[in-house]
Amino acid sequence: MIILIAYNFSLLFRFPCRIGVCQTPVEVVACQLIAGKAFPELVMKALLYPGAVKTSFMEGTTIPSPNQLLSPYKSNKRRARFTTDLRHLEVIAGSYLCVAGALLGLVFVTEASELGVNGKVKFIDAGKSIRFESNACKKSDFAILHSSAEGSNDPADSNTSPLSNISSLDRSFSIQQDSSIGIIGGVSATSSLNFAKKLVKLNLEEEDSGPPFVLCSDPSLSKEFLSLERSSSAFLSGKTQGLYTDHSLLVENLRRKRVFLENSGVCCTVMPCHILHSWHEEIKEGCSVPFLNVGECVAKELKEAKLRPLEAGSGSPPRIGVLATNGSLVARFYQEKLENEGFEVILPDKAAVEHTVIPAVEALKRKDFEGAQNLFRIALQVLLVRAVNRVILASDELQELLPTDDPLWGKCINPMDALARSSIKYAQSARSGGN
Structure with a gap:
């Protein structure tokens, strides 16, 4: 795995330097060290020789002798400018930071894989464990961010329901309960964002900072409803009713999002999606805050x-x-x-x-x-x-x-x-x- 990553990196890395085009960060470093005479030639040859052997093996050329190893790096060092050296140093720093990040990713790959298994990733920040939890049973329904003084090692945490832990949201992440709006994202994420933009635009027109809002969007909904919302074939073939004869799973999905928003502290909830309003009354059952209906809103304005x-x-x-x-x-x-x-x-x-x-x-x-x-x-x-x-x-x-x-x-x-x-x-x- 590590060899494959290193090989791919060597294919992608290309940078103009003193020898023409450096193919690895080591070659960039070598150019700078040789130009500055920071190390004896014997040390530089020891560093570069394994790379030269690898290059010769991959390209099918003769392995250079130790005496020929440094000659390419000295070819145009006198023509290099100070700004070129600075640019080389930036590339060196960036390259090694990328390598360090890749190595850290390999070291912590076990913990990162828990995101797909248990729906949990733990991060360490200033001595506090911050847990990012998502519903392990669903694809990407929603997520809750909260902090705790100490990380939990309880195995039961992997099966924790987001709804059962909403009450534990840290106050630093809370919102103004008396004026915030909860938005249940619909079939199209773009439409949901457009609705959020409408809220911002209306606030600007009134010269008011406006109420805060929380948007809960589920990309998986688009897979289920895109054929209805975006295609005319459903109407022409009469499949609209047949596809949703049993829509209990859909309603339950949207109810969870509604409850999530309610427990986040919103004063009202909206659902900016035309087709999902067909089940508005069912999704609304047990609602603890007003769940505005787009049909009633437009009828009232008219x-x-x-x-x-x-x-x-x-x-x-x-x-x-x-x-x-x-x-x-x-x-x-x-x-x-x-x-x-x-x-x-x-x-x-x-x-x-x-x-x-x-x-x-x-x-x-x-x-x-x-x-x-x-x-x-x-x-x-x-x-x-x-x-x-x-x-x-x-x-x-x-x-x-x-x-x-x-x-x-x-x-x-x-x-x-x-x-x-x-x-x-x-x-x-x-x-x-x-x-």
Whole structure:
């Protein structure tokens, strides 16, 4: 193993020096020592001869005699500048630090391997043992960082549940319980980070430092749901419902994340993912802090806007359109929340989705931006001609289909904007003592 690492390192290491190109850190050192005459030639020959034998063996050349060994290193030493020597010294220091790090990694390889077996790695910092624990049963659900005065040698620690140890979080890692927001990451890590950016942007617009937030993201979710969130095939083949007939494991996974955030001291929890909101009520069971619902947040904002029907004298309530890329699973969720607030919900029929929405997203993936924009405009117009006041874009992909200055955005709503505003309002209210 060590020989293989050394061989790979020798293949990667190349640096211009006095002999042309040095292939090992030892050659760089040799150039400097010979140029400075720091050691007798006999010592330098003893250091370099094993490397010369190795090089001759690998290249199939004749092994140089001791008298010829130092001649390459003296070839252009008089032309070297002071800055060149400094650069050589930097390379020497960096090279040996890399080697030292690799050797330490080999020495402590047993302890490091525990990360995959027991979910635990111990570090020593200023005489204190800091333990990084993760759920050993899951791939990468979440992690808890806490410190203890002494490292534990209890074998039971390897099977410790993160939820059972949340109460032992050190106060130095705690957050402000009265105003912090917990974020359960969804299918896309990018979407989760974009939501966090929305919180920061809203705080900057209000010239307020804003509430702190904790983001709990699980990359394994994307493997399970990427085909639904990113692909139109699930909708067209009717697999949306079949894939999630038994979703108990999914709900339990998300509940653990919710409990983790609650015990971290958040005042409310949000889940910026359209498709996961289909099981919001089940994930919410037993919640100890408010678990904001994106559908309720956007419906409430629309209600407060006091929209009027576009068809005068019709007597019908204001109409809201919903566009989604994953079929009825998400559309039904928004439809229920909007109808509870008295809105009439308009959904595109299957033919419209098949010929406009889904091809628009597919064109975007092919980087056919003009085609994607034209198809998306048609999809919007199909709803707008039915006198809808606003169109809810229930997919992150749909947010990328038009230029930012396109006037059609004035008719569109990103539900995650409403969720971000609602979470900040709640956190600010909790911080001021009102609910």
